[in-house]
Amino acid sequence: MTELPDSLAAWAQGRLTELETKLAFAEDLLDTLNQTVARQQGQIDSLQQQLRLLHQQMKEAAPDEARTPRDDIPPHY
Template sequence: MADDVSAQLIDVQTQLTFQEDLLNALNDRVVAQDLEIRNLRRTLELLHEQMKQKNTSGEDAQFVDSERPPHY
């Protein structure tokens, strides 16, 4: 009986160790994704600012003309 309880305790401890490792790996991945999302948001904000500057400076007319497909 004591051996059975001891084996069960070892199994539980082993499972807990694997779960802790998995939790740490998931946490690392979430942190990396958060950093990537922040970088992407900053890039999007910079692009948005550039587009607003082009629209206010009058360069947007030239941009639209150069973006027309060749069949027009």
């Protein structure tokens, strides 16, 4: 293989180091984003479960009554 001139070899080595550094930061960012997405998915799952429970409680509390805002007495009465 042909030897590269010193200046070109130094430039290539510097460029390689720079790319490796950027790759390391990108991998770290990707790991952080994956953890964030996983945490948020857990929160979404929990909120969906809570919503299902609340919906079920509402159905059980008044299964036959359909309430309207007119049914509520204003607080000043």
